[in-house]
Amino acid sequence: xxxxxxxxxxFEDIKNYCLSKGAFLTGYAKTSSRQQVCIRDILYVExxxxxxxxxxxxxxxxxxxxxxxxxxxxxxxxxxxxSKSFLICLFKVESIRPALNGRYLACMTNGEEVIISRxxxxxxxxxxxxEL
Amino acid sequence: xxxxxxxxxxxxxxxxxQAGITLAMGVSGCMMPSAYDGITHYFFFLPxxxxxFCMIPSVVIYSAKELSIKEMLVRKVxxxxxxxxxxxxxxxxxxxxxxxxxxxxxxxxxVVVYAAINVLEYLFYKSEADxxxxxxxxxxxxxxxxxxxE
Numbered sequence: 001x002x003x004x005x006x007x008x009x010x011f012e013d014i015k016n017y018c019l020s021k022g023a024f025l026t027g028y029a030k031t032s033s034r035q036q037v038c039i040r041d042i043l044y045v046e047x048x049x050x051x052x053x054x055x056x057x058x059x060x061x062x063x064x065x066x067x068x069x070x071x072x073x074x075x076x077x078x079x080x081x082x083s084k085s086f087l088i089c090l091f092k093v094e095s096i097r098p099a100l101n102g103r104y105l106a107c108m109t110n111g112e113e114v115i116i117s118r119x120x121x122x123x124x125x126x127x128x129x130x131e132l
Numbered sequence: 133x134x135x136x137x138x139x140x141x142x143x144x145x146x147x148x149x150q151a152g153i154t155l156a157m158g159v160s161g162c163m164m165p166s167a168y169d170g171i172t173h174y175f176f177f178l179p180x181x182x183x184x185f186c187m188i189p190s191v192v193i194y195s196a197k198e199l200s201i202k203e204m205l206v207r208k209v210x211x212x213x214x215x216x217x218x219x220x221x222x223x224x225x226x227x228x229x230x231x232x233x234x235x236x237x238x239x240x241x242x243v244v245v246y247a248a249i250n251v252l253e254y255l256f257y258k259s260e261a262d263x264x265x266x267x268x269x270x271x272x273x274x275x276x277x278x279x280x281x282e
Contacts, residue, residue: 078271083198091272095265098257100204101193104264117198118137125260128267 023077025070027054027061037061039077043108045070045087057110080127082106083117090128138194142187148249150183156241164233178226185222189214208250216242 004011027037041056047067054061063070071081078090094107096116104116104124116124157178192211199207219242220229228234 085198090268093268093272096261096268098254098261099201100208102253102257103204104257104261105201115198115200125264128264128271 025054025061025063025065025073027063029059029061035061037063039074042074042079043089043092043110043112044114045074045079047085055110055112080124082120082124083115084119086114088114088116135194138190141193142190145190146183146187149186149245150179152245152249153179153182156237156245160234160237160241164237181226182219182222185218186215189218212246215246 002011002014023039024036025039025042027035029035037054037056042054043056045052045054045063045067047053052063052065052067052070054063065073067085067087071079071087074087074089079087080090082088088106088108092109094109096104096106099105099115102118102121104121105113106116107113189211192207192214193204195203195207216239219238223229223234223238228238
């Protein structure tokens, strides 16, 4: 966080430099305030009904994009589709354990668990094994 | 699970149940040969008959939406009860329950086969999950190295 007494052109340049360093998504917090969400902070993305939410360690942001658009946009950052309504960041998966009926549970670094469905399990495994 | 996955699962169940029933019949035959006295050639079609009827309860596992672990567990229990019921009904239909030994051996073998298949399935997926976890740890380590090298 950078704080300043007043926004001078110099500080505007610093702010723009910082924002361009690293990738961001535009998200909306609970208060509907527009915020830049650093992609590196996102653990997983979930689509609920028609809305898409990005989960960081402490916050949830609504992202006003479709899940398939995010899937393509976030692919370079190692985000992968793990079920019909979830994208997970491979860097943020602590471990994987089997669930019932050919499915898996991805334990994220914040302790939450996301289901890897039977349909996407093969794709997830292939991506993980091809990585590196 | 989509319809295609369900059909694939039904086919897999058919083959697994058939193998399990054949094995159970073989084992019970070795333990109590007199129970199989006077069998006809129709006996050899029984694994197909059992497998066909036991495949039907697989539809309870089907769901268009992603089920939670708890929901899936409930359906698995229901699946097992239905299989047990169907095996007993088919056995009653072919007159196998008239024999006192088979009356105990048949439901018990369903429990053993169902448990064995689920344990084997769990061990298989556990080994796959462990392999993926190890790989992920390497990926995360590499990610941290890339970040610090930037």
